[in-house]
Amino acid sequence: MRAHATAALAVLLVLAGCAGVGPLPDASNAGAPTASGPSAGGDAVTVHVTRVVDGDTIDVTYANGTSDTVRLVGIDTPETHAENTPSEFTGVPETDAGRACLGRWGEEASAFATARLADRNVTLTFDPNTDRRGYYGRLLAYVSVGNTTYNYAAVAEGYARVYTDSEFSREDAYVRAADDARAANRGLWTCRTPATDGGTDTGRTDTGGTTTSDATTTTAADGGSASAALAVRVHADADGPDGENLNDEYVVLTNTGDSALAMGGWTVTDAADHTYTLPDEFTLPAGDAVTVHTGRGTDTANDLYWAAGSPLWNNDGDTVTVRAANGRRVAEHTYPG
Structure with a gap:
């Protein structure tokens, strides 16, 4: 527009009325399918989401029945099962209140991912600037439902920060979306000024x-x-x-x-x-x-x-x-x- x-x-x-880099998938990778999974050439592939691990990680199955874990490229949502590091989220104070607020928004991000992705067929596409798999062997991909890219939506709606360490090709657009979300005090960015109870969500109406x-x-x-x-x-x-x-x-x-x-x-x-x-x-x-x-x-x-x-x-x-x-x-x- x-x-x-x-x-x-x-x-x-x-x-x-938080992803690193690793080898490209091949037939020797335990989690990689040999028929309908992603190839090194970068083709899109349709998979079924069997489990939402958290706001930026999902488990999927391919048409041939093999399974994989996908880490969403370019984004990072707050942790739900580990302590958060507020300094990774611009403006969030390095305090117990800041960590507690991020923890709540990690749960919100997981719920957002579940509502959008759970038990759905989605399309995986791959960034030309990143390796196919991360340090832990997880597939690095964009996840789309129809023409909507979940990675971008999570950033724009304030559920995720941009993971700039990956140097992905869409970084500029994602950074702009994150800037907009932060300026609007949306989602996890309400944690930038947390109260003593762990943060006040100023993006909602009581x-x-x-x-x-x-x-x-x-x-x-x-x-x-x-x-x-x-x-x-x-x-x-x-x-x-x-x-x-x-x-x-x-x-x-x-x-x-x-x-x-x-x-x-x-x-x-x-x-x-x-x-x-x-x-x-x-x-x-x-x-x-x-x-x-x-x-x-x-x-x-x-x-x-x-x-x-x-x-x-x-x-x-x-x-x-x-x-x-x-x-x-x-x-x-x-x-x-």
Whole structure:
């Protein structure tokens, strides 16, 4: 699209109802498949995710039944089973509070990976600048679901830092995404100013409707209390040229309330009045999220596709409007460029 920007908001609605380098894989590698696994030539390969180890590591099986462990190239999420080193995360203090905050975000990163990757068929691709396997023998790869690269999404959403030691080819784009997440105080970057309890997540809205640094809160027109909550996040800057990666431009709708949202017929609109209508009978369970991708694909419970032929969300700033099926505006947010 135009420049890069990622914006987020939380709205209240009233409803009517760490990798090193190593040898390339070959037939002698215990974990490498001999038929359908990755070759030294760098071909993409489809695998099935059998286990999410943590936010940056997964176990997979190939079509021929062999298994492998994949370390996601270019990113590093906080540890969940070992002590974190805050100095690896820019601005996070080297204190017990900083380590505790990172530990919580390690768990959040694992949950994010599980929601996106667990028990799915994904595509592995490989970076021309890195070795195929790391120091521990794990495969180093980009992991994609459709046209969305999970590695990049984890950085943009604030679940991971950029692992620059690997000198991977997409580093510049990933660093920009991390800078945006840090500037928005998103995800693990809230740990940069932790309180004595281990950190305050300033990227969320509490039940009292407090507006936080990277969120805008909207309440009912009559000032009444909300019966459900929806968090809306826009990812405007796709990995690589936006027009060539439409499904990495998306809006994420998360039901943060305690009851399901009946959203059939709801619309999502940009400032230019491009409109997407959610499928009839679509319901978003409490605590669940759905991603509305700009491009084409097959709708699922967690991924919907606008089927636009070109980028929609302006990287220089835009307005997101969500309306109920009856046309009532239930959320509106303008994000800057």
